[in-house]
Amino acid sequence: MILLSRSAVLALLAGFALFTAGCGKSSGPADKASDAGAPKMEADLERTLKEQPGFYVFKTPADLPAGLKWEDGSELPEFADPNAKKGGTFSYFISDFPRTLRTIGPDATGGIRPYLLDYVEPSFIAPHPNVTNGGYAGLAASWAVGPDGRTVYFKIDPQARWSDGKPLTTADVVFTLYFMRSPHLNEPWYNDFYTKNYQQLIVFDDHTFATVHPEKKPDLAIRFGGWVPYPRHAYQDFGPGWLERFQWRETPKLGAYELKEKDIEKGRAVTLTRVKGWWAENKRFFRGRFNPDRYRLEVIRDPDKAIESFIRGDLDFAPLGLSKYWYETLPDNHPEVTSGRLIKFKFYNQTPRPDFxxxxxxxxxxxxxxxxxxxxxxxxxxxxxxxxxxxxxxxxxxxxxxxxxxxxxxxxxxxxxxxxxxxxxxxxxxxxxxxxxxxxxxxxxxxxxxxxxxxxxxxxxxxxxxxxxxxxxxxxxxxxxxxxxxxxxxxxxxxxxxxxxxxxxxxxxxxxxxxxxxxxxxxxxxxxxxxxxxxxxxxxxxxxxxxxxxxxxxxxxxxxxxxxxxxxxxxxxxxxxxxxxxxxxxxxxxxxxxxxxxxxxxRPFYRGGYWRHVKWPQAFNVAQSRDFEEFFVHWLDVDERKEVEAARKSGRTYPDGGVKVFDQYKAQ
Amino acid sequence: MTGRFSFLRLDPLTRRKLQRFRSIRRGYVSFLILAVAIVLSLAAELLVNSRALVVRYEGKWHFPTYGAIHTGREFGFDYDYEVRYRDLRERFAADPSGRNWILLPPIPYDPLENCYPGDTFRPRPPDWAKRHLLGTDQINRDILARLIYGFRNALVFAGAFLLLTYLIGISVGCLMGYFGGWFDLLVQRLIEIWSNIPFLFVVIIIASIVPAGIGVNLGVLLFIVVLFSWTGMTYYMRSATYREKARDYVHAAQVLGAGTPRIIFRHILPNVLSTIVTFIPFTIASSISALTALDFLGFGLPPPTPSWGELLRQGTSNLQSPWIVASAFSALVIVLVLVTFVGEAIREAFDPKKFTTYQ
Structure with a gap:
């Protein structure tokens, strides 16, 4: 997931309290009025294509090298539970109200970005979270590494659709690379990354393209297939000043969730909605994931308060990473834990650790x-x-x-x-x-x-x-x-x-x-x-x-x-x-x-607590998950939620609760 | 400014004011309690400290409280850092010959040390047997020790704050009142602009930018707080000086050829002092709460300096260990209430209209 490495540049330790209140910038959806005077992106894009013919190359399907070995990762095991139930509203928290809805540019690396991009948007090739160096078909139905070892060929899934119904095509791919390399982007890191690591983009037809990279790599396809395109049709006014225009604009998404304007409660909460009839809903590696219909993220700035809120039943999940939370705020002998209504878990994962x-x-x-x-x-x-x-x-x-x-x-x-x-x-x-x-x-x-x-x-x-x-x-x-x-x-x-x-x-x-x-x-x-x-x-x-x-x-x-x-x-x-x-x-x-x-x-694991109506696959989660929702494999049992709420009142207990430890991925 | 305050010579009027202050029981008792607390906190090293008061070891006397550290090796341990006197006490107690002995302070803990070495870091409730009278905080430090040393830090801060703000505020205010005219107008406008800068934000911004080092940081913090606090005093001093300026004794001094500084500081100032004195306790109270607030928000003194604000913050994030928040909160309330009682009493005692009372 190359895109994630921007967060590596800005890595901040988790859990610090932000002092600033709410969002300081007061731009709103009224920006559309100014569109008339906005720059015409298409003209600039055309000029760029002409100026850089060595980078943007257009060919025909006949030019595809013969004997490419197309892969789609279908031999890899499924990792979510296909029987997961859809529905319900999952309640969780973010520690600060987003300062922008952009996923790129200043202030875009905040707590909301995983829900707008990293966790939710599928990339062309998605790294398989249980198989080292394995990848599965995301936006690309299949892919192949060229004979030179430096080129990755992609066939875009013809079913892939933006949330506004428009199909994903190579026009979006061309736009995205232009976008990432554009000086108007105001993001030197992306400019540099997409200039240094990408030598050429070859477009064959509406659904076939290839990227050429400077060096051979053992993980070439996974390394350079992990990016997410941006919708060309929604960025017609990209150009100087785009940061302000796009500050609060709702743009079409490829993933299962979108954030609608009416679901933004300024300063208080945002709620994601599952895209109805999402194009990848029944695909092998996407079924059983992204299950709740609505995903409500309340702004709770103080983590102590978030834990209290969870124990009170307002949130469905709480991270209990700090020893204080795990041993003192919600100890194993807490009545909600011993009653089995609330479950504490510890999940050993396998992922590169932050180098503290x-x-x-x-x-x-x-x-x-x-x-x-x-x-x-x-x-x-x-x-x-x-x-x-x-x-x-x-x-x-x-x-x-x-x-x-x-x-x-x-x-x-x-x-x-x-x-x-x-x-x-x-x-x-x-x-x-x-x-x-x-x-x-x-x-x-x-x-x-x-x-x-x-x-x-x-x-x-x-x-x-x-x-x-x-x-x-x-x-x-x-x-x-x-x-x-x-x-x-x-x-x-x-x-x-x-x-x-x-x-x-x-x-x-x-x-x-x-x-x-x-x-x-x-x-x-x-x-x-x-x-x-x-x-x-x-x-x-x-x-x-x-x-x-x-x-x-x-x-x-x-x-x-x-x-x-x-x-x-x-x-x-x-x-x-x-x-x-x-x-x-x-x-x-x-x-x-x-x-x-x-x-x-x-810490070789992450841990937290959830109410028993939150359900998980057999293995709880995937080996390479860094937190519980990174791959969105959990779901809600709406009927059981009512039952648990009643149980809290009546004092009913469940015998199978307590503390669960999942150590199948623990290093020996 | 001349070095002597003539009011200290206790003219009959002042003496009467002091008598009146003493007769206001609530204020006077509060004053006594505070005075004792301040004196005790100044000698905190003798009461609350991990260093021993007296050690007699192999025929030699040691008084480690103030001065250089004694390494473990000097007392027969195998380490080169400061000897753990509580270990020493145990060893001496186990030695039947009784040649060596040691006297530790009543609360044998340092405000910075981990009191449970080898055990997990978590808050522990009050334990009289171990002399943790108020328990320990989340990294095993004695809360009482931190309260006492934190009190002393707050006092030092409040004292320095008082001195500086009054020095600036009184000087500027007196000059405004004495000169009047365009000087007064200009400085008043400047002060109005200055006092409109949001103090807390500036403090937060500056405190997070300037580098650490306790000396520097206490100084810097004081500087910033003073920078935004001296203005309040100028108004009172200005009007008081205006009033005094028109009196005959000032004219007499002018006719005798006294210079401006002499007139202001020798003649006018002693006559307006009663105004200032009534403000002192409230200034102290507000500076203690300012420091506590900044520490609470994390923009105060650098860790691990003992401070009440830091304890209060720890307390609020460890509500399952109520003894932390209870200690810090009670200490803060008690001290502020005492200071306010003293302030009220002083105000009443120094009130020129002596039949008015403030309740």
């Missing part, structure tokens, strides 16, 4: 010393946080990239908390004198004191614990918890000493390293070719004294190791999984030895 950890800024004085970083590794008591703060629910990550289905490195493990060892490393770096407050200092009187920057209030307690432990090694941590935007900006501009941060990662076959570890993402002048900066390590000279810090990148450790960069470049060009795996081992080793990232924690 301490990102040490190597560009700062003292922290540029590897011994100091080694010392910090041994002075950070993540184990204590996992065992006593998360109460054993979280475990420390062993490598930078856990959860990809195989170990990135066979032997690397996180360094244990060990004040004695930490002091040895600090002594090697010259920090030998213990001050009056227990903090080590060097001969020059410099104290071993660093600030940890975090961007979520949820991290306060955890940082306090780390601080109290670090002093045992003579290390002082100052805590700086900023609001999410300011904190994230500070880290992205590399003004931190140490950052407590995480990037969310989408379900890909193998991790990315370039964003986080390539020297060109640390310094813009990391490499010189003919005296000029270049972003590529291979064939150029590393700059011994780079000065230009690369801001707004994810290299938050400011790592610049020429040897590592060459490996990363080879990794990004690698064509087979074996090659990728063997390079990953070398990369992980260098990253580990450099000690710039203190392994944080990961």
């Amino acid at each position: 950890g301490l990102w040490i800024n190597r560009a700062k004085p003292v922290l540029d010393n590897r011994d100091v970083r080694e010392g910090i590794q041994h002075a950070s008591n993540i184990t204590l946080v996992c065992e006593q703060f998360f109460r054993g629910d979280a475990v420390q990550m062993q490598t930078r990239s856990d959860g990809y289905g195989w170990r990135m490195h066979p032997t690397i493990t996180a360094r244990p908390f060990d004040p004695v060892k930490a002091r040895e490393y600090f002594a090697k770096a010259g920090f030998t004198t213990q001050g009056r407050d227990g903090v080590l200092a060097n001969a020059g009187g410099q104290r071993l004191s660093f600030t940890i920057t975090a961007y979520s209030p949820a991290m306060r307690d955890l940082l306090t614990i780390l601080k109290q432990e670090a002093i045992k090694a003579g290390l002082e941590f100052n805590i700086e918890v900023l609001d999410s935007t300011t904190g994230w900006k500070k880290i992205q501009e590399k003004n931190h000493d140490i950052a407590l941060a995480a990037l969310s990662r989408s379900a890909e076959l193998y991790p990315r390293y370039w964003e986080m570890y390539h020297g060109s993402n640390a310094y813009t002048d990391a490499y010189l070719k003919d005296g000029k900066p270049t972003p590529i390590a291979t064939g150029s000279t590393p700059n011994p004294q780079p000065k230009q810090i690369a801001v707004q990148t994810n290299n938050m450790t400011m790592t610049f190791i020429p040897e590592l960069d060459r490996l990363i470049e080879a990794y990004d060009k690698a064509e087979t999984l074996e090659e990728i795996k063997s390079l990953a081992v070398k990369i992980e080793q260098i990253i580990h030895d450099d000690a710039g990232w203190v392994n944080g924690w990961q």
Whole structure:
């Protein structure tokens, strides 16, 4: 799911309270009045097609290479329950009222986007959530990888329809790539992604097209088939100023749910409605999914209140990730749980974990010393946080990239908390004198004191614990918890000493390293070719004294190791999984030895609670789901809901309730 | 400004006002309670602390309360960080020879430390045996210790706030009243514009941008709050100075050749002081609640600084552990009520129309 990686760029820790109230922008559906003066998108599109004939290529079906092996994923197992009942209104919450209904552009990565795009809209090829590197037919009825290994051919499902009844065709595909690459989009990340990773779009007829990519990849089709087109006919006035015009506009959807204007209660709730006679309703991988008729998302800003609201019966589901909620707010012996009316569950999933950890800024004085970083590794008591703060629910990550289905490195493990060892490393770096407050200092009187920057209030307690432990090694941590935007900006501009941060990662076959570890993402002048900066390590000279810090990148450790960069470049060009795996081992080793990232924690499951009228497939959910509704496999039993409501009044209990643990996908 | 406040010499009028204050029982008792609490909180290290008051170890005396840390190794443990005095007490108690002994403060906990090492982090109810008189918070810190140290922080904040706002407010207000004319008009307009800037938003924006470090942050926080709070005082001072300016003694001073600062601070100010004094308790109350509010919202002092606002926030998000919210809330209410009682009494005692009473 390539589109999801935009959220990787803006990954924010879950659960922070937004202080701002409601939605500040007051544009409304009245925008349509201004359409007369709006730019004509078609004219600009025509001009673009003419200007870039090398990118937009039009051919005939006769030009399709012979002997293509078309796939549709139909050999893969179904993952939803085809007997799921349709109907009912599912009640859940979002933590902030959406600031826009766009799924792209400023403010579009908010809490509503999964319901407008990520969870709901089918992509051309959808990654199978139970089969690694498996894909099933979404918008594409079938697809094939060309003989050159760089081209993916798609046949659009002729039944695919927008929610306004218009069929999906290659005209929409052409528009979408034009849209993604357009300077009017105001989204440099998408511009860059669709320019760098897409070399050509070939259109054969109304329902057949191909995309050409720069490198062969073992997961080419899944990697580049995971995008969702935009409706050309609804974007006729796309162009400069489109962000404002589309701020609250309802656009046609391909997925099972749409959000109608009348269902937006400003500041309070939004309700999705299931598309009547949805085109994919009975298709193999879509039947039994997207079951409730209506999906009401109430705005509840305080997660504590959301849990209370759930226990009161106003919501059908509540996430209980925090230990506090699981053990104290709704303990196993809570009357609603023991009565079996309310069920708590814990589901072990298999998905790449957000890389929580301490990102040490190597560009700062003292922290540029590897011994100091080694010392910090041994002075950070993540184990204590996992065992006593998360109460054993979280475990420390062993490598930078856990959860990809195989170990990135066979032997690397996180360094244990060990004040004695930490002091040895600090002594090697010259920090030998213990001050009056227990903090080590060097001969020059410099104290071993660093600030940890975090961007979520949820991290306060955890940082306090780390601080109290670090002093045992003579290390002082100052805590700086900023609001999410300011904190994230500070880290992205590399003004931190140490950052407590995480990037969310989408379900890909193998991790990315370039964003986080390539020297060109640390310094813009990391490499010189003919005296000029270049972003590529291979064939150029590393700059011994780079000065230009690369801001707004994810290299938050400011790592610049020429040897590592060459490996990363080879990794990004690698064509087979074996090659990728063997390079990953070398990369992980260098990253580990450099000690710039203190392994944080990961939780191998998600958990929550639901009322017993919410029903699930046999396996509860799919292996690669990151939360309960990502694949929309749950449904409501409307009759049972009435029964449960009556049971709450009468005090009737069910013998089969309690706490359910689904550990079939648990790593051994 | 000259360094001496002449009203401290207790002229008969002031003495009578103080007597009247003492005779208002509710205010006076509140004042005494507050005074004791303030003095105790200033000596909090001796009462609530994980460091021992006195240790006698191998024939040597140690007084660790103030001063450098003593490592575990100095007392025969195998670690180089600060010795855990409660462990030491246990070890000494187990030693039958009785050569070594230790005296811990009545509440042997630090406001920052994890009181249940090796156990999970969760709020625990009051436990008299363990001397957690008000229980612990969600990361096992003693609530009473955090309340007491938080009280002290709030007082320091309130004191500094009072001093700064009054210094600026009184100076500007007196100058406005004394000079009058276009200066008065201009500054009044400036103040009107200034006081229309939404204070809370500016505080939130600035507090989230400036970098941490307790010293810096307390200073910065104080600076911002003062920046938006000095204006209130100017109005009172302006009108009081206007009134006093027209009196004969001011004219006399002018004729004698006294300079402007001397007239304002030596002659006029002592005569308008009674107005200021009545405001002090209310200013303190409002600055404590401002700091608490900011901490509650998460824009106050950086963690892990003990603060009431932080405790209150923890309490409201842990309603299943009512002792947290109850402690913080009661402490806040008690202190604010006491301060208000004192304020009322002062106002009554310093009221020039002494037969009027405010109830």
